[in-house]
Amino acid sequence: MALSDTLSNPLPTTPNAGIRTLARVGFAAKGLVYGLMGTLALLAATGQQQGQTADKKQAVQTLQGLPGGPVLLGLIALGLLAYIVWRVVQAVRDTEDKGNDMAGIARRVGYAASGLVYASLAWYAAQLALSGSADSGSDARQTLTARVLAWPAGDWIIMLAGAATVGVGLYQLYQAYSGRFHKHVQGSDIPAGQQNTVYRLGQLGYTARGIVLGIIGYFFIQAGRQSRASAVGSTDEAFDLLASMGPLVLGIVALGLMAYGLYMLVQAKYPVLKI
Structure with a gap:
């Protein structure tokens, strides 16, 4: 496929x-x-x-x-x-x-x-x-963050952006475990015998995305709290943080993204x- x-x-x-x-x-x-x-x-x-x-x-x-x-x-x-x-x-x-x-x-x-x-x-x-x-x-993300931090209340804007990103991550977790996307699987032409497997793939995937987005949002919140643009990070930096918790943690999230x-x-x- x-x-x-x-x-x-x-x-x-x-x-x-x-x-x-x-x-x-x-x-x-x-x-x-x-x-x-x-x-x-x-x-x-x-x-x-x-x-x-x-x-x-x-x-x-x-x-x-x-x-x-x-x-x-x-x-x-x-x-x-x-x-x-x-x-x-x-x-x-x-x-x-x-x-x-x-x-x-x-x-x-x-x-x-x-x-x-x-x-x-x-x-x-x-x-x-x-x-x-x-x-x-x-460096575009850090450059933009630095410009926003220079605005009046720029640190609050960056923290709000981080909170919104964390919120999106939490919504991904909600998607995974509320069963909201299950109706899409059941309403599709996926063979009945494969629907549960596809549903589990989706659960793993939404969970992994939620974790990564939550970490990226945390980076933005820290950048706002510290007024330090270099504190922001992308998916790559989120992976690095997960790797610091051990290869098993990174491996599980990696499998989730593959799912x-x-x-x-x-x-x-x-x-x-x-x-």
Whole structure:
């Protein structure tokens, strides 16, 4: 079940079919990125690759050295772009029927935001595919944080951003154990005998994402408390913190991210979309 399999489906003949195709391609690209990131973290946990973990951009960069690397990177870029477009359409057209009240609008804005966070990764993959090099922007987060800290009440803004990120992480844990996404598994065309396995993959994946996002949010809170931009960190730094707790801890989270990648690939093949 690869991104190329999703791309090889017949061309859509209706607008809704086109939107479904965007979503499926996007799920596949997102799944491959998380699978790569989890695999690299697992290798680090087991003492491979000099213990070096990788964030999303570093994970994508590993494709560059593979046969057909530029093509793979191009597919990832296009897939992530499709995911962004799908999330924006989901928000604008209200495909999930969230409504126009405050809660509904907040959820719809959240859909768009969850897609747009992949914009820099899509651009990074596209640059690697086209020119073979790209600026990872690894210091961009710290630079932006430093600018915000210089504002009046900037430390509070950074702490609020961190608290919001922790909140998103907690929501991922809620997703994992409230059973909210179980209806998506049951409502899909996944063979009945495989639905429980897919559900468990999703649980593991949401748990791992929740842990990593919680740690990143903690970094932001500390940056605000200390008025120190260098305290912020990305997924890579979150992995380093987990590794400091022992290779088993990092390995478990790495397996969870791999599980999330697999779950996204299943979503690509058996999407549940209200369109």
